[in-house]
Amino acid sequence: MNNLSFDNYGEMSAYAGHMVLSELKKKKDLRICAATGNSPTGTYEFLARQYLNQQELFKELQIVKLDEWGGLPNTHPGSCEYYLQEHLLKPLDISNNRYTGFGTNPQNARQECERIQQKIxxxxxxxxxxxxxxxxxxxxxxxxxxxxxxxxHVAQLTEASQKHGMVKDLNQKPSFGMTLGMQNILSAKKIILLVYGPGKEEAISILKEKIITPQLPASFLWLHPNVDCLSVKNS
Structure with missing residues (x-):
């Protein structure tokens, strides 16, 4: 794992954005698995600005949604679908045939996970x-x-995840999520881990100890040969 630290969020986001552009220039039909939340927002905004002058570069880009809260309508501002539509899919003009994502409120969440797994x-x-x-x-x-x-798979959410900024203000929190599994993630050719925001000091400290444990799922990234961990100093 290659650890890089930046003075501010803007610098980290721009660096990650340039990494994405570099990969896209090497492979026009690049398939990106995209997370949601505060950490990657700046990177997606950087890509949206680049799109304005380099539309041809993005015309074959494919997006895979990393995860989704269970039970929220896709138009709900707290859903991962809404986030990706606003920050990535619409700004980069990603058509439906270039996008793979969990439905937000499927009748059968397990079958929805099987559908996404098969498509991947x-x-x-x-x-x-x-x-x-x-x-x-x-x-x-x-x-x-x-x-x-x-x-x-369908994941039962911890209390910590139910306090995530995307859903913390909901009266009724999602009790489950749908997500790619660890093998799906580790099978990616390259991984960018973005670390930003308060309350993550303990997690990043344990991660840097290079101890692999299911009690810290991110520690499994040490098993991957091509991971860049980007963080903001004193964030």
């Missing part, structure tokens, strides 16, 4: 995975537990 397997490997780090060390909705799931 049919479409080929993920080239680049953009991740954020949860305060409890989760990535996606792969929560701390005594074991982790390899593939797309």
């Amino acid at each position: 397997e049919n479409d080929g490997s993920i080239d680049l995975c953009i991740l954020g780090l949860g305060k409890n060390g989760h990535i996606g909705f792969n929560e701390p537990y005594h074991h982790l799931q390899p593939f797309c």
Whole structure:
């Protein structure tokens, strides 16, 4: 894991954005697995600005949604779908045939996870995975537990995840999420882990100890040969 630290959020976001552009210039039909939340927002805004002058560069880009809260309508501002539509899919003009994402409120969440897993397997490997780090060390909705799931699955959310900024103000919090599993994530050719925001000091400190444990799912990224961890000093 290559650890890089930046003076501010803007610098980190621009650096990550340039990394994405570099990969896209090498492979026009790049498949990106995209996280949601505060950490990657600046990177997506950087890409949206680049799109204005380089539209041809983005015309074959493919996006895979990393995870989704269970039970929210897709128009709900707290849903991952709403976030990606506003910050990535619409600004980069990603058509439906270039987008793979969990439905927000499926009748059968398990079957929805099986559908996404099958589509990922049919479409080929993920080239680049953009991740954020949860305060409890989760990535996606792969929560701390005594074991982790390899593939797309329904995840029971911890109390820490239910306090996430996207849903913390809801009267009724989502009790489950749908997410890519650890094998899906580790199968990506390249991973960018973005660390920003208060309350993550303990998680990043444990991560840097290079101890791999399901109690800190992000620690499994040490098993991957091509991970860049970008963080903001004193964030």
